[in-house]
Amino acid sequence: MGELFGTNGVRGVVGDDMTPELALRLGRAIGTWSEGPVLVGTDTRTSGPMLRDALVAGITSAGAEAVDAGVAPTPAIQYSVEETDYAAGAIVTASHNPPEFNGIKVCTGDGTEPVNDEVADIEEIYFDESFPDLAWDSVGPRSEDPNVVDRYADAIVDEVGEDKLGDDPPTVVVDCANGPAGTVSPDVLRRLGAHVVAINAQPDGSFPGHDSEPTPENLASTIQAVEAVDADLGIAFDGDADRCVFITGEGEYVPGERTLALVAGAMVENNDEGLVVTPVSSSQCVADHVENAGGEVEYTAVGSPIVADVMQQRRALFGGEENGGLIFPDHQYCRDGTMTAAWVTKHVADNDETLAEMLDEIPGYRLVKQSVDCPDEAKDEVLERYTETVDADDVDTTDGVKVFRSEGWTLVRPSGTEPLMRVYAEARDHEQAAKLAKHARADVQSIVDEVA
Known part of the structure; x- marks a missing residue:
């Protein structure tokens, strides 16, 4: 992470730390850095047009062309940047955060999000005001570029195959979360041949259907819809459609790490081998399932830009995160919710087993995620003091502190997108995982209370 950029761009509360002034200044930095045309898109948040206009003003003031894509999924912007002559892309979105948040993501000329040196270059221009x-x-x-969404949709359909779901195609409930998924995802699945029931498909930045993070608590009505129409599966997107999660035909929520394991294992099995890249926050079920299929796993720090960068360097077969953000390198090196939805839907259609039956073949672990409020300026000291309290022989410091014990593992790391310390814990059963998480969270909370 940089001083300005978190694990997925710049984010903050609108009117507080995400302002038109920041967007204008960042636009000037992006325009100076890009040295060419910049494709700009937004999600459906109410503050999107305001921040987009400030961002565009900054880009053009630096002499670069700003091309407006309108409302579009983040991966649609990234795809058009990669496949056309754009020098860079900028997306006004806060992804899964509540509606009072917004943010700005940047992608380089190959459609990937910047890491390390590239982030440092943009931040140096921003802070030095060398515009x-x-x-x-x-x-x-x-x-304007009015073809961004269609270009992206056509690419996914070409990759998966139009009308390729057989004589008895699945019925799918698609929850677009009132975000940009509604511009493309239901239509893509229909073109593949699925029977689609779309909900929360109207764009609305207040997210009236439910909060934009697709958690079990937020998807109660989605699960009810799956059961009501006797669907084969449900798909729920996040706020900018670079991630999605699944619901089985029986109405069971599928955690993102199990979708990652399912797809990664199938990819390796189809290829007879292969490397899968994923962050240290991922469940052990991913490694177990991939290795059982004949593949191997490499771990990275948390953040899809880092995962994508390592995938490119290592020529990995597949990669993704435990939150449902999967990366299909034959398509593009970024998280892609609609591509994930299309791939899993076809995988279900191609197999005699239901989604639930396929998931039953994946080793069982329970991953618990919690958090502790923590000011950004206190995160480094909190992590340092927490590290000093750890008494264990098997510790991984790739990102935060991951501690392995006989009963499971815990991970404590600073959030790259919110003023939080993240706490993860995993064990074979939920009770043990919750116990591990409770203890780790209590230790972190105690330190935050002293430091913040």
């Missing part, structure tokens, strides 16, 4: 002061006739133009 050009251009005369009126050197300001960059503003234009």
Whole structure:
């Protein structure tokens, strides 16, 4: 992470730490850094147009062309940047955060999010304010690209196959979370041949259907819809459609780590071997299932840009995160919710087993995720003091502190997107995982109370 950028761009509460002034200044930095046209899109948040216009003003003031894509999924912007002549992309989104938040993600000319040196370059321009002061006739133009969503949809259908779901295609409930998934995901699945029941498909930045994070608590009505229409599966997207989670035909919520294990194992099995890249926060079920299929797993720090970067370097077969963000390298090196939805739907259609039956073949673990409120400026000291309290022989410090014990593991790390310390714990049963998480969270909370 940089000083400005977290694990997935810049985020904050609108009117507090996410302001038009910040968007304007960041736009100037992006325009200076890009040295070419920048594709700009938004999710459906109410504050999106305001921040987009400030961002575009900054980009054009630096002499770069700003091309407006309108409302579009984050991976749709990334795909168009990669497949066309755009020098960079910028997406106004706060992903899964509540509606009072917004943010700005950046992608480089190959559609991937910047890491390390690239983040440092943008931040150096931003903080040094090393922007050009251009005369009126050197300001960059503003234009539109109306084909971003269609270009992206066509690519997914071409990859998976139009009308390829057989004579008895599955019925799928698609929950678009009132976000940009509604612009593309139901139509893509229909083109594949699925019977689609779309809910929360109207764009609305207040997220009236439910909060934009697809958790079990937020998806109660989605689960009811799956059961009501006797669907084969349900799919629920997050706020910018780069992630999705699944619901079985029996109405059971599928945690993201089990979807990751399912797809990764199938990919390796189809390829007879292969490397899967995932963060240290991922469940042990991923490694077990991949290794059982003949593959291997490499762990990274948390953050999809880091996972994608390592995948490119290592020519990995597949990768993804435990939150449902999966990366299909034959398509593009970024998390892609609609591609995930299409792939899993086809996998269900191609097999005699139901989604629930396929998931039953994955080793069983229970992953518990909790958090502790923590000011950003206190995170480093909290983590340092927590590390000093750890008494264990098997410790991984790739990202935060991951402690392995006979009964399971815990991970404590600073959030890259919110003022929180993240606490993960995993064990064979939920009771033990919850116990591990409770103890780790209590230790972190005690330190935060002293430091913050």
